[in-house]
Amino acid sequence: MERNDLAALLYTENHEVPYYECDVTNRMTPAMILNTIILISEHQNIELGLGIDFLDKFNLGWVVVQYEIDIERMPVMNETIAISTQATSYNRFFAFREFWIKDSNGETLVHVKSTWVTMDRTARKMVSIPEAVILPYQSEAVKRMPRLKRPTNINESDDLIKKPYQVRYYDIDGNGHVNNAHYLEWLTDVLPMDFLTTHEPKQISLRFENEVQYGHMIESQVTKPVESEGSMVTHHQIVVEDTISATATIEWRSRVE
Amino acid sequence: MERNDLAALLYTENHEVPYYECDVTNRMTPAMILNTIILISEHQNIELGLGIDFLDKFNLGWVVVQYEIDIERMPVMNETIAISTQATSYNRFFAFREFWIKDSNGETLVHVKSTWVTMDRTARKMVSIPEAVILPYQSEAVKRMPRLKRPTNINESDDLIKKPYQVRYYDIDGNGHVNNAHYLEWLTDVLPMDFLTTHEPKQISLRFENEVQYGHMIESQVTKPVESEGSMVTHHQIVVEDTISATATIEWRSRVE
Structure with a gap:
């Protein structure tokens, strides 16, 4: 366990990207970025004695509220990447965790910022973060959390592309909930193949x-891609009947072969 | 590269099963069994200089026709398994490849038998297997291929459970085709959650x-589970309009916690 420039403990593991974590262009899928970073943070939790067994004692689970993902380049098939994470800071109700994916030259390919809360498993309600589950990360206690960029809401007047998706048995993880990575699959899959x-x-x-x-x-809805400041931008939402389950804004660059 | 009791070269690699290759019971999914064994056979291909680049010279691709998968126990989350493969035997048109998944005590958890053909990429037609793409495996040349158990066809009179599935962007692999593992996802997902x-x-x-x-x-269709010789049995098909894309028969055991 090495120490970062910041106070919080940094945990790093290598990952070789198999073909089945890649799309038709042999680049890692956005959903698999989420799956692998969460795997690495689970391994840090276990190393610090803060795994699921420990959280069970508090009847708590960590739940992610928001991600901001900056991508310099997607990892590619068979590439060995280094995934690092640290629980950077926290206040009474929120924890801020970062992830970095680097190539073999140490260049950062992906930087993920995320906001988490602790949820009482029985009440399914957010509770204040007990010190016992946060102190071992050596996170910085802060008053104000870093502000992540919020997705832009879709307006009723927007011209949308929509597609229905069935929530499947294999979308459910060992906690009995839909694995968050699948939202990102539904959010992006709705776009035309020639755009993706x-x-x-x-x-x-x-x-x-x-x-x-x-x-x-569920229905995945997206605004038609429009150019904004040199990039293409799309705004997304996942809805179940009249309820919004997730929102996203994605900025896209043209792919270079 | 070690040698098996049989003539063909055996290739083995370890794999640690991440949570996102598991279902709600924390067991590896059938689809991920297929994904990981194909990964390992790709690695053997590359080691022997028989990777995709080599096949490109012949304008050929390997296509799997049939699997027979025997499961003693499904690998579980965080378990390290050893996956082995060998291209056991072949004749003019068919190649027979086996896979074994073993636990850390060397017990076989899963044994997969599979039949493959070589397909001309342009004509999308099966062609006889060129010696150059099969000899390096030291497979046994045989007249008769081992017979795999064929799935039982569904009858029109059968009482079926049916569910539609959209073929998604992320179902397409780097060859531009639907990754075969997804068929197994559609085939099994259609069953009720309390059965699975x-x-x-x-x-x-x-x-x-x-x-x-x-x-x-696509539509995934399955006969309602019935008991046969002490096991539950289901017969499956994937159809697109009137065309059958895949068939399967699955024998099930009760899960022991």
Whole structure:
């Protein structure tokens, strides 16, 4: 366990990207970025004695509220990447965790900022973060949390592309909830294939509002891509009937072969 | 590269099963079994100089026709498994490849038998297997291929459970085709959740008939589980309009916690 410039403990692991974590262009999918960073943070939790067994004693679970993902370049098939994480800072109700994905030259490919809360498992309600579950990370106690970029809301007048998706059995993880990475799959899959093969995300702001459940038919809605300050931008939402489950804004760059 | 009791070269790699390759019961999903064994066979191909670049020279691709998967126990979350493969035997048109997944005590958890053909990429037609792409595996040349158990066809009179699935952008792999593992996802996802959480596959016979395409709406159809010789058995098919894309028969055992 090494120490970063900042106070919080930094945890790093290598990951070799298999073909089945990649899309048709052999680049890692945005959903697999989320899956692998969460895997590495779980490994840090276990190393510090803060794994699921420990949280069970408090009847608590960590729940992510928001991600801001900056992408310099997507990892590619068979590439070995180094994934690092630290629980940077926290206040009474929120914890701020960062992740970095670097290539073999130490260049940062992806930087993820995320905001987390602790949820009482029985009441399914947010509770203040007990010191016992946060202090071992050596996070910095702060008054104000770093502000992540919020997704832009979709307006009723926007011209939308929509597609229905069935929430599947295999979308449910070991906690009995839909794995968050699937939201990112639904959010992006709705875009036309010729757009997805010629663009890659530059920045993703993703916010979770309400949980979807097994068996739900969700609808993924996206504004038609428009140019803004030299990038293409799309605004997204996942809805179940009239309830918004997640929102996102994605800035895209043209893909270079 | 070690040698097996049989003639063909055996290739082995370890794999640690991350949470996102598991289902709600923290067992590896059938689809991820296929993804990981194919990864390991790709690594053997590369080690022997028989990777995609080499096949490109012949304008050929390997295509799997049928799997027979015998499961003693599914690998579980965080378990380190050893995955082995060998290209056991071949004749003019077919190659027979086996895979073994073993636990840390060397016990076999999963044994997969599979039949492959070489396909001309332009004509999308099966061609006889060139010696150059098969000899380096030291496979045994045989007259008769081992017979894999064929799935039982569904009858029109069968009482079926059906569910539609959209073929998604992320279902397409780097070759531009739907990754075969997704068929297994559609085939099993259609079953009720309370069946899937209380049973695990004991044997899966899976046969590919016709390729599905991006944008297709496929229907997964399954007979209601019935008991046969002490096991539950289900018969499956994936259809696109009137065309059968894949068939499967799955024998299930009750899950022991």
